[in-house]
Amino acid sequence: MTPLLIAQIGLTLFVFVMLLNSAAIMVYVERKVAARLQQRLGPTLAGPRGMLQPLADIVKLMFKEELRPAASDWLLFSLAPIISATCAFAAFAVVPFGGSTTLFGLVPDGLPLQVADVNVAVLVIFAIASMGVYGIVLAGWSSNSKYSLLGALRSSAQMISYELSYGMALASVLVIANSLSLTDVVNRQAGAWLGVIPRWYVFLQPIGFLIFMTAGIAETNRAPFDFPEAEQELVAGYHTEYSSMRFAMFFMAEYINMVTVSAVAADLYLGGWHGPLLPESLGWVWFLIKIAAILFFYVWMRWTLPRYRYDQLMAFGWKVLLPLSVVNLIATSAAVLYFGL
């Protein structure tokens, strides 16, 4: 085994563990930020400032009884949370989160900070995201409960409506970057205009960025677009019948999907690991800062905006977001052709 291979296996494990951790951290951050936005304190008892609360939650979930409705389709019922969690982890595999590192000289060839460097990375993320919805839909259908089924149907309808705008926003960036590889897209954003403004695509694609973030919220089923699990209408939506660790897998998948969408947004629009002040080797710090900012934005949105009505969501997706993203794509392509970016 070469040092590079060992380093790559180590990196894969590292990313896996970090994604698990990020879900736990996000649970804590979500509860703390929500509490502050509502002028409460949030968790304070478990550990310093309540930081061990996620750990307590996990222990609680592990010791809960595993329930399964008698009339459910047992195979699909067990499979659904696994599909959700697997897709959530798999999507991050193609996300680069830093330039290459030599690990203090241990790997002379340089180790790219990315689990798998696929030259169609953007499409892979898109494909895995569309597979992940099957976890939700199957959960809803196999539970054999009306609330679960309604949640699942909403989820699939929502996915079909928002994936189009999501894809169009992605395509606009790819047209500018002239590549489908996320590493290439990030590296095209290095440097600065006039020495001050970073060459981030968010400045070239402000509308695309807004479309991407909006569709990203819909894709991750977060409020104000959390129709698949709208508590007031559907008890808990697609995971109504789930308990214990099976529920935990859906819960974890939701947070990991948020992290992935934020990481992709940081890579596509905010220059990835490029940023001023820090040296190139510390690029991952910039990346973490950007992800944290986007994640905070998501939490902030959730606790600020009330849920839309379902017909408003559909009308917004098809009548506003989709035409806007198509116009954006056409305008971007025309500009690239004309100015030869």
Added chain:
Amino acid sequence: MTAETVLFYVFAAVAVVASMLVIAQRNPIHSVLLLIASFGALSGLYVLLEAPFVAVIQIIVYAGAIMVLFLFVVMLLNAPHEETGHDLAVHPLLRPGPLRVGGVLAAALVVELVWALTAHGGESGAFPSGAVSSVAAIGRSLFRDYSFQFEVTSVLILVAMVGAVVLASRGPTGRAR
């Protein structure tokens, strides 16, 4: 055997077995899921052919399309099981009507396959590697060399879509036609 050969046989077996199981299911939802498994295995085969772009497009297009199929099954058929009562005793494929139609179609398929394999010497056309893996190359041949065929196909799909909407649309009273 190299790892690639092993993977080829694994993917090929999954694709064939899943495709056969698709038509052997009573429950349409299970059929739909097996179809996804089959397409996933095909996508794996594309990766082995060093065509990652085609592999990913396979997942995106078919996963999306099957999601619509799933919705149709759940919302329009409105029945998890195809038949009830005495029909349950006989598997759908073994009933006289489907057996005859299926038999004719299967015979036609066998004839076509034999003809297709013998007429061209049974050799698969060799692709220059890289021609199918480069997105730019695919785009160029699709929108330049084959642009007419591409546009005709899109009109065909549009016609099919309008037809489906007309057939499935509900009038102002809310009843299906």
